[in-house]
Amino acid sequence: MSRYPTLRSCGYELDRTIGTGGFGKVKLATHTLTGEKVAIKIMDKTKLGKDLPRVKLEISALKNLSHPNICKLYQVIETESHCYVVMEYCSGGELFDHIVEKSRLSEMESRMFFRQIISAVSYLHDNGYAHRDLKPENVLLDREQNLKIIDFGLCAKPQGGMDSLLLTSCGSPTYAAPELIQGVKYHGSEVDIWSMGVILYALLCGCLPFESDNIDELFKKILKGKYIEPGWLSSGSKRLLRRMLCVDPLKRIRISELINDPWISLGFGCPPSTTNHNVDRCKDIECLEVISQYCEIDKEIIWSRISKWKYDSETATYLLLLNKKKYGAPLVLKKKE
Numbered sequence: 518m519s520r521y522p523t524l525r526s527c528g529y530e531l532d533r534t535i536g537t538g539g540f541g542k543v544k545l546a547t548h549t550l551t552g553e554k555v556a557i558k559i560m561d562k563t564k565l566g567k568d569l570p571r572v573k574l575e576i577s578a579l580k581n582l583s584h585p586n587i588c589k590l591y592q593v594i595e596t597e598s599h600c601y602v603v604m605e606y607c608s609g610g611e612l613f614d615h616i617v618e619k620s621r622l623s624e625m626e627s628r629m630f631f632r633q634i635i636s637a638v639s640y641l642h643d644n645g646y647a648h649r650d651l652k653p654e655n656v657l658l659d660r661e662q663n664l665k666i667i668d669f670g671l672c673a674k675p676q677g678g679m680d681s682l683l684l685t686s687c688g689s690p691t692y693a694a695p696e697l698i699q700g701v702k703y704h705g706s707e708v709d710i711w712s713m714g715v716i717l718y719a720l721l722c723g724c725l726p727f728e729s730d731n732i733d734e735l736f737k738k739i740l741k742g743k744y745i746e747p748g749w750l751s752s753g754s755k756r757l758l759r760r761m762l763c764v765d766p767l768k769r770i771r772i773s774e775l776i777n778d779p780w781i782s783l784g785f786g787c788p789p790s791t792t793n794h795n796v797d798r799c800k801d802i803e804c805l806e807v808i809s810q811y812c813e814i815d816k817e818i819i820w821s822r823i824s825k826w827k828y829d830s831e832t833a834t835y836l837l838l839l840n841k842k843k844y845g846a847p848l849v850l851k852k853k854e
């Protein structure tokens with residue numbers, strides 16, 4: 518008997534655990550109607566305590582965000598004891614494992630991945646959010662090696678917009694900016710740039726710029742901002758890393774400069790895309806037709822309910838059908854038993 522009967526009754530068949538985090542675990546599952554694989558983050562509300570508001574924050578952030586490099590939200594299921602967040606399954610796993618597998622990536626492959634991170638983070642910042650916990654474990658790959666940023670449990674939407682200061686110290690020290698670990702007031706956008714610098718270093722070098730088993734040693738290294746520049750790094754990548762891993766947040770490169778940095782456009786001839794994507798909120802007649810025939814309800818009535826974006830079972834079915842269409846899979850729903 519499944520430990521989570523709610524999920525089975527909501528149309529999901531659970532599979533193996535694919536991750537565990539501060540808030541609970543993430544399990545692979547199959548959406549019965551469409552046959553699509555999903556990742557379900559399972560949180561026990563009775564154990565979340567003071568972290569419950571962060572879960573609510575992550576869910577509301579994900580409901581407002583729609584970008585090809587941000588892990589999609591499909592459905593939120595809440596019971597008295599648990600919260601289930603149904604998300605996009607990223608079959609390529611963690612970027613971290615991809616780097617370890619290849620020991621380090623070529624400059625071109627690093628650039629291909631890093632441009633996608635820039636595109637997602639600039640979209641985040643433009644929408645008033647800072648992630649604040651960017652690290653290779655929170656960067657996944659889908660089946661086509663597109664990059665997907667996850668875990669918005671520490672994201673912030675400063676009340677006064679991205680120019681107002683934050684104070685909460687959060688995220689993983691290894692990737693955390695000097696001002697964040699010092700506990701001084703900081704701008705969310707600036708700490709994200711630092712973490713992106715740590716990720717770019719990991720892509721190009723196959724190791725981390727600041728590491729130590731001793732937390733005090735680690736803090737000292739971060740506050741000093743000194744790291745090894747392996748011989749294989751090009752002058753362009755060294756210059757960019759120095760501008761991102763700059764201890765003084767006021768002198769650190771800004772996202773607008775990063776987008777236009779020449780190293781980022783090398784071989785692409787143009788900066789990464791920063792346009793706002795809401796392709797998932799489009800009205801797709803084909804997908805509506807499939808749901809309409811299945812439910813025997815007029816497709817305009819179906820659309821009037823889906824376009825409220827309640828992230829209920831109808832939202833999940835529609836978004837998963839859109840996924841199937843994008844990958845050229847047949848648009849069918851499993852027959853009712």
Ligand SMILES: [NH3+]CCCOc1cc(-c2cn[nH]c2)ccc1C(=O)Nc1ccccc1
Pocket residue numbers: 535536537543556558588604605606607608609610611654655657667668669
């Ligand atoms: N560090 C990631 C482990 C948890 O994995 C996920 C988390 C989320 C997630 C968590 N919060 N928000 C989204 C969404 C998707 C996955 C996922 O697909 N993981 C995976 C897939 C294949 C192999 C290995 C791991």
